[in-house]
Amino acid sequence: MARLVQPYKGLRCNDCHTFFDDKDSLERCPKCGGLLDTVLDEDSLAEYSRQDLDSGARSMWRFSMFLPVRRAHGQVTASEGGTPLRRVKSYSKNIWAKDETRNPTGTFKDRGASVAITRLSQLKVRGLVLASEGNAGCSFALYSKMAGIRCHVYLPRQANAAKVLLAKKLGARLTQVSGTIADAALDAAKAAKESGQYNASTFVTPFRHDGKGTMALEVCEQFGWQSPDYIVYPVGGGVGLVGMWKMFKILEKIGWIRNRPRIVAVQPSGCAPVVEAFNHGREEVDAWKSPKTMANGLKIPKPLAGKWILGSLRESRGIAMKVSDSEIRRAMRRLVKTDGMLLEPSSAAAFAAIPRLYENGSVDRRESMVVIATGSGLKTLDDF
Numbered sequence: 001m002a003r004l005v006q007p008y009k010g011l012r013c014n015d016c017h018t019f020f021d022d023k024d025s026l027e028r029c030p031k032c033g034g035l036l037d038t039v040l041d042e043d044s045l046a047e048y049s050r051q052d053l054d055s056g057a058r059s060m061w062r063f064s065m066f067l068p069v070r071r072a073h074g075q076v077t078a079s080e081g082g083t084p085l086r087r088v089k090s091y092s093k094n095i096w097a098k099d100e101t102r103n104p105t106g107t108f109k110d111r112g113a114s115v116a117i118t119r120l121s122q123l124k125v126r127g128l129v130l131a132s133e134g135n136a137g138c139s140f141a142l143y144s145k146m147a148g149i150r151c152h153v154y155l156p157r158q159a160n161a162a163k164v165l166l167a168k169k170l171g172a173r174l175t176q177v178s179g180t181i182a183d184a185a186l187d188a189a190k191a192a193k194e195s196g197q198y199n200a201s202t203f204v205t206p207f208r209h210d211g212k213g214t215m216a217l218e219v220c221e222q223f224g225w226q227s228p229d230y231i232v233y234p235v236g237g238g239v240g241l242v243g244m245w246k247m248f249k250i251l252e253k254i255g256w257i258r259n260r261p262r263i264v265a266v267q268p269s270g271c272a273p274v275v276e277a278f279n280h281g282r283e284e285v286d287a288w289k290s291p292k293t294m295a296n297g298l299k300i301p302k303p304l305a306g307k308w309i310l311g312s313l314r315e316s317r318g319i320a321m322k323v324s325d326s327e328i329r330r331a332m333r334r335l336v337k338t339d340g341m342l343l344e345p346s347s348a349a350a351f352a353a354i355p356r357l358y359e360n361g362s363v364d365r366r367e368s369m370v371v372i373a374t375g376s377g378l379k380t381l382d383d384f
């Protein structure tokens, strides 16, 4: 029987550790500018049991007690999450794909947007801006429309045409900016400041990563309340990596799983700032100069949460690996032919790492790997 405890308590700064209650629509730490994390009280979560999961919702909202929202208030949902875990034949028998292509706009970004828009509507936000490579723009356009919130997306000029068109059709206002997402982020921040609108860009808002963290909860449930040996994840801004690692740790602490996975972070060799920093033992991620890759979602020269991503990866005794665009394309074609799985390059990048993970002995073929299939190839047909 679900109890009325509210595990979400407020926000805490990762740098100065100041706690803020959850009454204001905060972005970065008002005291020091650090990144805020949501505080989910583990003692309150421990009062729930796995039988308390809302059996009615076949979406990620089944795990609403793990989300930073007021549970009694309306959720802005289009049935995101609750995605299949498919065994993949392309590589070896111990590989599963978490098939995020089934989400409403075709990517896992819908999870973060559904949570963020739910929380922002509870906080009475009426307009927002964000910088996006395309997919998050589509997701925020959809959920903003559902909630009656104005949405203005700043995209690099070279964003995929289908993503631009979809965000537009879903009612977002669009501004295309010369340069990379870093330039779009500057313009979005300036616009937010001038107009007083909320900035929902990656890690400027603290309300996105727990949504992607629900993938960890679902994977453990689909594995019979165990964790796989590895999670393989294509890293851009690192939202999913940080969010999933947080949830794996919580699940272990509250006794729902007994072991945690190792995380494999994959980036394209034309933009691999996290892989470089991790493999050189650095604490911070340095900006990648002149990023160049077909995996647009991973073309993030300097993720805002660099330190957080590296910390999560180290805690998980993780692995970081680069893959070339030709390996990505090979993975895209192999997955269509063998598994009927149509992925965009940013998503196929994670699968492209598998052959070398086996060849260099990082992973044993007997170990279980869940690869996050982050996004559908339907928006990037020109890349096949």
Ligand SMILES: Cc1ncc(COP(=O)(O)O)c(C=O)c1O
Binding pocket: 107, 133, 135, 136, 202, 212, 234, 235, 236, 237, 238, 239, 240, 241, 296, 297, 298, 344, 346, 347, 374, 375
């Ligand atoms: C398809 C796809 N995969 C992976 C990523 C990277 O996600 P994250 O920011 O969680 O690292 C993105 C980001 O745009 C994406 O669109």
